[in-house]
Amino acid sequence: MNSVKLALGLLASVALPSVACATDLEVTHWWTSGGEAAAVAELAKAFDATGNKWVDGAIAGSGDTARPIMVSRITGGDPMAATQFNHGRQAQELVEAGLMRDFTELAAKEGWADIVNPPSLLANCTLDGKIYCVPVNIHSWQWLWLSNKAFADAGVPVPTNWDEFVAAAPALEAKGITPLAMGQQAWQNAGAFNVLMVAVGGRDLFMKVYGDKDEAVAGGAELGPVFKAIDDARKMAANSKVQDWNQATNMVITGQAGGQIMGDWAQGEFQIAGQVAGTDYTCLPGLGMNEIISTGGDAFYFPVLSDPEASAAQEVLASTMMAQATQVAFNLKKGSLPVRGDIDLSTANDCMQKGLEILAAGNVIQGSDELISPDTTTQINDLMSEFFNDPAITVEDAQARFADIIATAE
Amino acid sequence: MSTSPRPYRLLRNLNAKIASVPMILTALVIFVGGTAWTVFYSFTDSKLLPRLRFVGLDQYERLWSTGRWLTSIENLLIYGVLTLIFSLVIGFLLAVLLDQKIRFEDTFRTIFLYPFALSFIVTGLVWQWILNPEFGVQNVVRSLGFTEFVFDPLYDPDIVIYGVLIAGLWQGTGLIMCLMLAGLRGIDEDIWKAARIDGIPTWKTYIFIIIPMMRPVFVTTLVIIMSGIVKVYDLVVAQTGGGPGNASEVPAKYVYDFMFAAQNLGQGFAASTMMLLSVVIIVVPWAYLEFGGKRRG
Incomplete structure (x- = not known):
């Protein structure tokens, strides 16, 4: 008898939470670092204030770990109420298969088309004229974060661009400081490469490679300086043995490393550590070379649900995410830029102001997630991860293999 | 239930046959059906969702020209051959040592078998720390005074797979030892007595008499080890994440x-079909030799 009771008890503990309240919405995302968790708490607070309940479904690891779990839940018939993706092509097939909700009506009612800036954000959520996702922030990859303390220790001035940073590397190394902090996950290696392509090569080159998928350019001399830069980065990061990006950011925060190439989400970590932009750390958008930022970012997709109450709550959530107050609170914590052009972010710090200026000037570029498929991204990740970890791979080899990947990219 | 006249044999043990229908269906639909489906779709260009657009052998061509896949195969070969050799040899030796009627046999057996109670994830994480140059073995040896000592297999692309191998052996050898020990205990005492009377040295008795008698145990063990090799995944994910670079990737x-x-x-299906093929190539001729030909009671 006891075992039956126990079994019933266990069953109840699993089953009860899910039937507690109809307007509980489970939201999955991969925001788990300190700064990210603080930001997502703002979203949850705003949604709870509408009388519904945010059930947090954070998936640790990184997007590469989380996305397969999300996709298999949606395709497997156990969809969450809302889920994060990087907008662009990651969820494209799910939308095409009719698994995602269409928010065109809500968007028209609230006039998203007029307030979302740049418009490409909404365009990335649109398929055949219908809007399938809610962009929540703009994240740009093209930032170099420098530790003022590390450069003071090494007795060299804080660099103002990538070339100066490379030149300062020996001085840092002489003091036992790792010049470039780099987590050993493949997406970080590939991310740095894409950033260098924009910073060193410029916007046109980036678009030729990823937009037109021009094999000749990818294998040609134009990309030579980019591969030279990534080779420098490989040498500078040789002693960086951390895994996660926020551990690498922490090396910069504590002055163990000179700098890190990482998207503006790193900002949240500096903020949590109580660091002040300009005094404790320096940020260089576009690595100080080409001040261009990409406008990729995060968006929420809402799988089609059969429960009408939950579906109604989904609309409330979508509308909450787009609201001015939520956008300000969330993006200040996250270190990202808001998706609305009509809000006042004067409370933002130096680095975010720089980002806003670049955005206002229209010096933007599409993110690689929007231009190439996840398949191609994985191939480039593999290549860059191998390149960074195996000094035996020459720059020429790497470029030849890169050109092959671009040749077959879709 | 059909009552139409049928040959008598089909109706014999009807209950048992009905009872096994679910299992037969499961095997056919899930295993065989799933396998056929996977192979079939490996000839398409399916992306996130399966779709029927055939591209012939394109997926396979791409697979075999991908550096990462080739590295994976090479790693699996190294890991597989060495795991097979070492876990059999170490497992057998440990079993022989335990079989010498030593004191505290239970204690030792528990200690050796204990790692098997841990999942590969835990094993991988534990060994990640042990092999970490700043916290693990290298640091301990250096603090003993050997300041030049270097032992960081997980950070050296050339030897990282051996770091994984160590963890795999640590986890799996205990089970092999237990299987071997059971086999040794199954040998009749009289054989030992006879060998002793004939004056055959102990080591010769083991190699020429006991091991051939333990053939069924070895076959079982071999199957268990080999299936463990082909599916190795979680250990690598936990211990190295496939890194550094692609150096410890597995299929x-x-x-x-x-x-x-x-x-x-499509690409994933092509790769898994190749895995299936390699298993079939190894297992089928062997199974035919082992189980085919003669009927056992």
Whole structure:
């Protein structure tokens, strides 16, 4: 008898939470670092204030770990109420298969088309004229974060661009400081490469490679300086043995490393550590070379649900995410830029102001997630991860293999 | 239930036959059906969701020209051959040592078998720390005074797979030892007595009499070890994540990454079909030799 009771008890503990309240919405995302968790708490607070309940479904690891779990839940018939993706092509097939909700009506009612800036954000959520996702922030990859303390220790001035940073590397190394902090996950290696392509090569080159998928350019001399830069980065990061990006950011925060190439989400970590932009750390958008930022970012997709109450709550959530107050609170914590052009972010710090200026000037570029498929991204990740970890791979080899990947990219 | 006249034999043990229908269906639909489906779709260009657009052998051509896949195969060969040799040899030796009627046999057996109670994930994480140059073995030896000592297999692309191998052996050898010990205990005492009377040295008795008698145990063990080798995945994920670079990638991880992370089902299916093929090539002739030909009671 006891075992039956126990079994019933266990069953109840699993089953009860899910039937507690109809307007509980489970939201999955991969925001788990300190700064990210603080930001997502703002979203949850705003949604709870509408009388519904945010059930947090954070998936640790990184997007590469989380996305397969999300996709298999949606395709497997156990969809969450809302889920994060990087907008662009990651969820494209799910939308095409009719698994995602269409928010065109809500968007028209609230006039998203007029307030979302740049418009490409909404365009990335649109398929055949219908809007399938809610962009929540703009994240740009093209930032170099420098530790003022590390450069003071090494007795060299804080660099103002990538070339100066490379030149300062020996001085840092002489003091036992790792010049470039780099987590050993493949997406970080590939991310740095894409950033260098924009910073060193410029916007046109980036678009030729990823937009037109021009094999000749990818294998040609134009990309030579980019591969030279990534080779420098490989040498500078040789002693960086951390895994996660926020551990690498922490090396910069504590002055163990000179700098890190990482998207503006790193900002949240500096903020949590109580660091002040300009005094404790320096940020260089576009690595100080080409001040261009990409406008990729995060968006929420809402799988089609059969429960009408939950579906109604989904609309409330979508509308909450787009609201001015939520956008300000969330993006200040996250270190990202808001998706609305009509809000006042004067409370933002130096680095975010720089980002806003670049955005206002229209010096933007599409993110690689929007231009190439996840398949191609994985191939480039593999290549860059191998390149960074195996000094035996020459720059020429790497470029030849890169050109092959671009040749077959879709 | 059909009552139409049928040959008498089909109706014999009817209850048992009905009872086994679910299992037969499961085996046919899930295993055989799933396998056929996977192979079939490996000839398409399915991305996130399966779709029927055939591309012939394109997925296979791409697979075999991908550096990461080739590295995976090479790693699996190294890991597989060495795991097979070492776990059999170490497992057998430990079993022989335990079989010498030593004191505290239970204690030792528990200690050796204990790692098997841990999942590969835990094993991988534990060994990641032990082999970490700043916290693990290297640091301990250096603090003993050997300041030049270097032992960081997980950070050296050339030897990282051996770091994984160590963890795999630590986890799996205990089970092999237990199987061997059971086999040794199954040998009749009289054989030992006879060998002793004939004056055959102990080591010769083991090699020429006991081991051939333990053939069924070895076959079982071999199957268990080999299936463990082909599916090795979680250990690598936990211990190295396939790194540094692609140096410790294994085929199962390639399949997973392409099917789900890269949203390229076709490529993942092609890779898993190749895994299936390699298993079939090894297992079928062997199983035929082992079980075919003669009927056992």
